[in-house]
Structures are given as structure tokens and as C-alpha cells.
Amino acid sequence: MEVGGAQYNPRTVEEVFRDFKGRRAGMIKALTTDVEEFYQQCDPEKENLCLYGFPSEQWEVNLPAEEVPPELPEPALGINFARDGMQEKDWLSLVAVHSDSWLLSVAFYFGARFGFDKADRKRLFNMINDLPTIFEVVTGAAKKQMKEKSLVSNHSSNRSKSNSKARESQAKYSKPSQLKDKEEGLDEEDEEEHGDTLCGACGENYASDEFWICCDVCEKWFHGKCVKITPARAEHIKQYKCPTCSNKRARP
DSSP states (O other): OOOSSOOOOOOSHHHHHHHHHHHHHHHHHHHTTTHHHHHHHOOTTSSOOEEEEOTTSOEEEEOOOSSSSOSSOOOOSOTTTTGGGSOHHHHHHHHHHHHHHHHHHHHHHHHHHTTOOHHHHHHHHHHHHTSOOHHHHHHTTTHHHHHHHHHHHHHHHHHHHHHHHHHHHHHTTSOHHHHHHHHHHHHHHHHHHHTTOBBTTTOOBOOTTSOEEEOTTTOOEEETTTTTOOHHHHTTOSSOOOHHHHHOOOOO
């Protein structure tokens, strides 16, 4: 059931992995940055509802496909029924686990349909396994690691400031080629230290050429593009709250 985007059939390992990443990103949005909207759409009074992720990184809550058998494996049915019967964080964790299972089933459905051999299946699994699961992103299973990374980031930021001052004072006396080499070395150092930091929205790794922002409440790091914050806008924010922390409210 591909309601939220053009339907297509990925035929290579790379295409299937790209499909997996797109669907995963959409479902992570539903359970993190768009969680308030997702919560409202999962009305327990409605019929069996499913959470779908699309290759376009969009998500949708909808009824299951009517055709039998369906075009693709279907996600867990009735995610809305348990919404008010448990704590919100536990419900979201449950949906996340089922979402991880669905993503794997879709990926390996394509693998089986297009005849992936043992080597292809292993390569696909390894590519998928390098990403944190939706459950890990939603529950903050690596929250301790994220906090440690944020401390490292703060330390690195302070060190970078002092290093940049040192570079400024040395610029007058350094040859352009020498200064360039030093700056490139610092960029590599920075990427090594931040490399394991994951975006709290999409779960992707840190990259030195992308703008990131840290939530002052949960201390998670986010790509600016994932939370719609630009560097220019960030300069005017005294205390940044990510969408999840901004939307937190008491549940009945």
C-alpha cells in the first residue's frame, strides 16, 4: 500500500537500502518530531489503523490494504487501540518495535522477490544494521551515549574556539599552505570525535559539513534540516527545545 508516494520496486541492494532509509526516516518523524500529530491521528475509537513509512521520508496513519495478499507486507494492525491503555512512552516504544519489524520484512521481501543471493542479503543486512533501530531512536536507548557525546562536543567546541584564536594569531606568520593543512587536520579531528553522534530525529550520524543544534532540555543533537532550524535562526535562540520536548504535556 503506497498511498503517500509513487510506488516503485527497488531491484538492487543499494536501491532497497535507499527505500529502507526513506521509510525509516518517515516513521521516525512520526514518533519523534511529529509525535503530537501522530498521537492525535491514532484515535482508539477508529478502526484498525497502521503506521506506514514511505520512501519519500513521509509517514501516514491509515487503514490496512484491502487486497489479499497485499502488494507489500503490512505493518502491525490496530496500533491505535493500545494508545490510551498504557503510558505514552511505552506505547510509542511498542509502535517503534513493530515498525522496525515491518521495515525488515519489506526490505527482505524485495530481496526475495528480485532474487538476492546470500552475499546480497548479507550486505543488505549489514547496511541496515549500521543504522540505529527506530526503537533505539525513540526510546533513547543510547541516551547515555548521546549525553557523553554532547559533553565531548561541548569540550571540543571550547577547544575549537581556543584553537581558532590561536590560528588567527598564527595567521600572520604562517604560509597559506601551512594554515590550510592545520585547518583540515582540525576538521578531521572534529569529525572523528563527533562521528558516533546520532541525530535525535532521523538517527543519522554526525557530519562536519552539516549544521547541527542541541536541545537544551534532553541534550540530544539534531540536524538543522530535520527540525527546520537554520544557522541564522539559531543565532537568535537563547534556549532551544526540540519538537519532542516542546510538545510534551500531561496525558490523561
